[in-house]
Amino acid sequence: MAIPLNKTTTASYPRILGIRYDPAAFTLPDSSSAAWDWEANAEALQAINAAGGTVRRINGATAELSGLPQLLASTDNQFVQQHLQNPVQGMVISLPDRAEITPALNLTLRTESTLPVEWTVWFDLGDHSRLTTKLTLDLAGEVPQSNCLIGGTLADESNLTLITDTQSHQATQSLLLGDFVSARDANLDWSLWPQTKGQLLGDLNVTLAGTGSRATLNLARYGYQDDWVGIRGKIKHLGQHTFSRINMRGVLYENSRVNFTSIGQIDHGASDADADQESRLMTVEPHAKGSVNPVLVIDENDVRAGHAASVGQYxxxxxxxxxxxxxxxxxxxxxxxxxxxxxxxxxxxxxxx
Amino acid sequence: MSKLEIRNLKVNAGDERILNGVNLQINPGEIHALMGPNGTGKSTLSETIMGNPLYEIVDGQIWLDGQDITEMSVDERARTAVFLAMQYPMEVAGISNADFIHAALNARNQGQPVAVLPFLKQLKANMEFLEINPEYADRGLNADFSGGEKKRNEILQMMMLRPEMAILDEIDSGLDIDALKIVAKGINAMRSTTFSCLMVTHYQRLLNYVVPDVVHIMMDGRIVKSGGPELATDLEKTGYAELEETLGSETSHGNSLE
Incomplete structure (x- = not known):
């Protein structure tokens, strides 16, 4: 069941700086029973299986997934809590230690339902493992609402290149949540093209927990008629010698509204961290509006950090x-x-x- | 074949009058040089012929082959016949040099695609002729080009698009002597009875390599003197100040400057 909204719970919804939104618009009314399918390229599946890994569909099992119970216990994001308290549906991709998968995994989740959709796509990469994934979330039906969580844990010296496209055939209310945790010298390159029509609220988080871990978050969005988009990307540096880049760009047509917030957070103790972010919007037509909000939260002296932001026409x-x-x-x-x-x-x- | 006629052209930039009644005729097959001190309106004239919206025509006309082009948009003028090699070419990294030139050719071809293989063959030949590194075909348009490379790339575009009327706005500025010779070679290669050209320049040295049919001197937003190539040679010796003095004296005796 959905968590009822009241003043207390509303306060714990993610405070997305500079973005005003109505939490009720993104709260699914109930757990989803929408039918959905998935497909992936055989070449990558075979390579993953041969290396001892798995790509499997899940339904309701959360405790066995590395990092998910911890996320549920630690998050104050009400959307994430709600998502994980419902039976989890989605895909888990796991690789054992030292599994280097050469062919890119092309994974698509698709629904033609008219019901709300909740998907979790979770990655569990072992030490020194390596994977490239092109993930497509396709809301092909008349899906009124969606709540998608993409995340996982990257063990020491693992490497995940993730390209995520989300798309819908009609206007919908989409919630896009991200939560990755990287261990020592792990690397995450995450490029997103969230193109679902209508309202989209994104809250994408990466935690660089291990020494020397790295993450890059690239995001592109085109805004069209009546689109409302509010996306926050946040990379938190906990380990020493960590590195992060956030790049967000959007092009706004018609009367679309697009708001980007990027946060580089460097906690005390994360010495020699390097955080940089660049967010830019181009307004092509006069009624389109947008904002970019770069934020650096730094609690350590020995760091490098910078940001650039712009909203303008061609x-x-x-x-x-x-x-x-x-x-x-x-x-x-x-x-x-x-x-x-x-x-x-x-x-x-x-x-x- | 294009004949350019400019009649009593008066142009403002914002509230400021820049051109004060320019008269100019360039016949098909002719190359004209336009010289003059800084800030006298040479680039304004070039940009106005091309249709830059920053400049407002307050009086006069620009005729090309008997057609008044002053109401045409920039791209219509370009598709009709006009090419402007700009003083400061823009960098657009997101489109390759080759794709951009091909797109421009398609636009001039009534939107019909120009066959790719002959295009690439011609592009390669012209790049070799202008001694441009072949890798620059795939690089972003003018992206990270040096000043001299950008100027050569303007000439490359001209040679590929083959306009009937080219305006070269300080195409020689910032070029070393070797690059200047290459640019001049490109301009001379275009010379024909169907190509006319207006070269805006500050210096005589370009005219040593591209000998103009007519040289014009512009001052205070008007063409104040026209003559053969020797006019530029004389000017190199005397400078603009002496010419201005002479013209001022003539004006005080009631002679027309144009």
């Missing part, structure tokens, strides 16, 4: 230059939009390649 001089070669305005604009998003796509495509 450069008129660049439009003029492109038009001066004969390109129509629409083509010139599209080139500049692609140019604006190129840093994110380059990172994303580089990861796939």
């Amino acid at each position: 450069d008129e001089d660049e439009i003029y230059y492109l038009q001066s070669r004969g390109l129509p305005m629409a083509t010139a604009k599209q080139i500049l939009i692609d140019n604006f998003m190129e840093p994110i796509w380059r990172l994303r495509n580089g990861e796939v390649g």
Whole structure:
């Protein structure tokens, strides 16, 4: 059952800086019984099985998943609590120690339901293991609400490259939660393209717990008619010599609203941490609005940290230059939009390649 | 084949009058040089011909082959015949040099795609001619190019797009002597009865390699003197101040400057 909303529980919903939203809009009314399927490429599945790993569907089992009970016990995010108190449905990808999987895993979860959907996709990577995953969450039906949690634990010196696309065929209320914990010298490269239509609230967290662990969070979003998007990306540095980058870019059309908050948090003791973030929005049309809120929370002296942020239109001089070669305005604009998003796509495509 | 005629062109940038009645005619096949002191309106004239929205035509017309182009948008002018090699070419990293030129050719081809293989063959040939590293075809448009490389890339675009009327705004600025010769080679390669050109420059040295048919001197937003290539040579010796003095004297005696 959904946790009832009252003043106490509302206060513990994630306080997303600079983003105003209605928690009720993202609270699923009840546990979901929506039908869904998954598929993955055989080549990667075989490689994972051969290495002693698994890719399996789960339904209701949380205690056995590395890191999930700890997350439930530690989080003050009411959405996460609610998500994990319902029977967990989704996929678990686990690799034993020293499993290096060469073919990328292309994993798709799809539903054509008209009911709310709750998915958990959980990664459990052993020491020195390595995996690239392209994860697609496809709300193909008339799904009114979705609540998706993507996360996991990365053991010492493991490496996860994760590309996540979410999409819906109609306007929906989507909650996208992320929670990864990285151990010593583990590396997470996470590129997201959340393109579900309608309302989207994202709360993506990475904890760099081990010495020398690293994480990069890249996110791209296009906002169209009536889209409302509020996404927070947060990387917390606990270990020494940790490294993080947050890159968010969005292009806003029509009357869309897109708000990004990026947080680099360096706790006391995380000496020699390196945190940097860049968030930029391009408003293509006059009624589109957006905000970017870069935040650094630093409780350690010996660190490097920086941020850059901007909200603006395309450069008129660049439009003029492109038009001066004969390109129509629409083509010139599209080139500049692609140019604006190129840093994110380059990172994303580089990861796939 | 394009004939450019500019009649009594007066142009403002914001509230400031920059061009005070420019008259100019460039016939098909002719190369003209436009010289003059800093801040006299040369680049404004170039940008106004191209249709830069920052500049407002308050009087006069620009005719190309008998058609008034002053109401045309920038891209329409480009597709009609005009090419402007800019003083400060923009960097757009998200599109490759080759893709950009191909897109521009497609736009000039009524939106129909230009065959890729002949295009690539021509691009390769022109890059070799201009001694441009072949890898620059796949790099972002002008992205991280040096100043000289950007100027050469402007000439490459001109050679690929083959406009009938090119305006080269200080194409020689920032070039070393070797690069200047290469750029000049590109301009000379375009010379034909169907190509006309206006070269804006501060220096005589470009004109040693691209000999113009006509040289114009612009001052205070007007063309104050026109002549053959020797006008630039004389100017190199005397400088603008002496010319200004002479013209001022002529003006005080009631002579027209144009």
